[in-house]
Amino acid sequence: xxxxxxxxxxxxxxxxxxxxxxxxxxxxxxxxxxxxxxxxxxxxxxxxxxxxxxxxxxxxxxxxxxxxxxxxxxxxxxxxxxxxxxxxxxxxxxxxxxxxxxxxxxxxxxxxxxxxxxxxxxxxxxxxxxxxxxxxxxxxxxxxxxxxxxxxxxxxxxxxxxxxxxxxxxxxxxxxxxxxxxxxxxxxxxxxxxxxxxxxxxxxxxxxxxxxxxxxxxxxxxxxxxxxxxxxxxxxxxxxxxxxxxxxxxxxxxxxxxxxxxxxxxxxxxxxxxxxxxxxxxxxxxxxxxxxxxxxxxxxxxxxxxxxxxxxxxxxxxxxxxxxxxxxxxxxxxxxx
Numbered sequence: 001x002x003x004x005x006x007x008x009x010x011x012x013x014x015x016x017x018x019x020x021x022x023x024x025x026x027x028x029x030x031x032x033x034x035x036x037x038x039x040x041x042x043x044x045x046x047x048x049x050x051x052x053x054x055x056x057x058x059x060x061x062x063x064x065x066x067x068x069x070x071x072x073x074x075x076x077x078x079x080x081x082x083x084x085x086x087x088x089x090x091x092x093x094x095x096x097x098x099x100x101x102x103x104x105x106x107x108x109x110x111x112x113x114x115x116x117x118x119x120x121x122x123x124x125x126x127x128x129x130x131x132x133x134x135x136x137x138x139x140x141x142x143x144x145x146x147x148x149x150x151x152x153x154x155x156x157x158x159x160x161x162x163x164x165x166x167x168x169x170x171x172x173x174x175x176x177x178x179x180x181x182x183x184x185x186x187x188x189x190x191x192x193x194x195x196x197x198x199x200x201x202x203x204x205x206x207x208x209x210x211x212x213x214x215x216x217x218x219x220x221x222x223x224x225x226x227x228x229x230x231x232x233x234x235x236x237x238x239x240x241x242x243x244x245x246x247x248x249x250x251x252x253x254x255x256x257x258x259x260x261x262x263x264x265x266x267x268x269x270x271x272x273x274x275x276x277x278x279x280x281x282x283x284x285x286x287x288x289x290x291x292x293x294x295x296x297x298x299x300x301x302x303x304x305x306x307x308x309x310x311x312x313x314x315x316x317x318x319x320x321x322x323x324x325x326x327x328x329x330x331x332x333x334x335x336x337x
Contacts (some may be wrong), residue, residue, distance in 0.1 A: 067147025154282025155279030
């Protein structure tokens with residue numbers, strides 16, 4: 001089968017590789033759509049910290065935002081999975097440690113991240129092998145575009161839940177990329193008064209198109225009480241700003257990761273009595289994201305600017321947008337093209 005392979009920093013190519021087979025407890029999925037994530041781009045450029053720690057290494061097959069159809073079952077898998085449309089969890093825990101048994105498999109000491117770490121081959125390929133325990137079925141009302149947005153949606157939904165807001169309370173989302181916009185969409189669906197802050201006015205256009213009336217830059221941000229702040233940026237200065245802006249005794253949620261260490265003064269955290277929450281992975285939010293997409297309370301499809309075939313993936317990873325791409329931050333890959 002055809003699969004995208006990262007062979008070194010800045011090097012990606014579509015190769016013919018051995019197709020996967022379903023081992024015990026696994027299924028094989030024909031991939032219908034996969035999203036390109038900032039993590040994939042960091043793996044491509046070599047900036048990803050896992051490459052320095054040895055948790056990831058080349059050659060590597062990326063892709064962790066996907067949907068597809070189950071076409072092969074391994075031993076012990078319920079036959080009802082065959083032919084079903086599914087998405088899958090990125091975080092593959094061991095299943096037997098204390099954290100996994102407590103439902104925190106995303107922080108299992110030996111967790112393998114699909115398409116990212118510990119050699120777990122990803123979804124930028126025609127077919128994918130995945131444990132059946134990682135699967136979530138997709139209803140017919142969730143199309144391929146939305147299906148491949150479930151994984152980032154699960155991350156964003158977890159961030160919104162961590163903000164702990166009541167309906168009508170004010171949320172400030174820092175960042176207008178995929179996760180920031182998704183967080184805004186889920187928060188609005190939950191009744192929050194959502195404001196977004198971008199780097200510059202041109203970054204706010206899609207948010208406005210999505211119906212958000214309160215969009216700001218740092219220079220225009222009003223001095224309102226922010227009942228929660230979600231930092232969905234990759235800027236090292238933003239965690240401290242999020243803490244500075246948050247109302248005392250409320251919450252800041254950190255889901256963005258900067259390329260260099262971020263600093264904040266924990267004295268400010270203590271003296272403001274602010275709760276800071278970090279969010280890693282969408283595992284606990286996947287089912288909720290599917291429900292929101294299926295029910296229509298959240299439509300994330302405008303975030304996808306273009307869909308290209310597998311041969312166009314290397315250009316996307318290198319930061320080149322496809323001709324005719326829309327304003328959205330997300331590019332999708334259809335491995336069947």
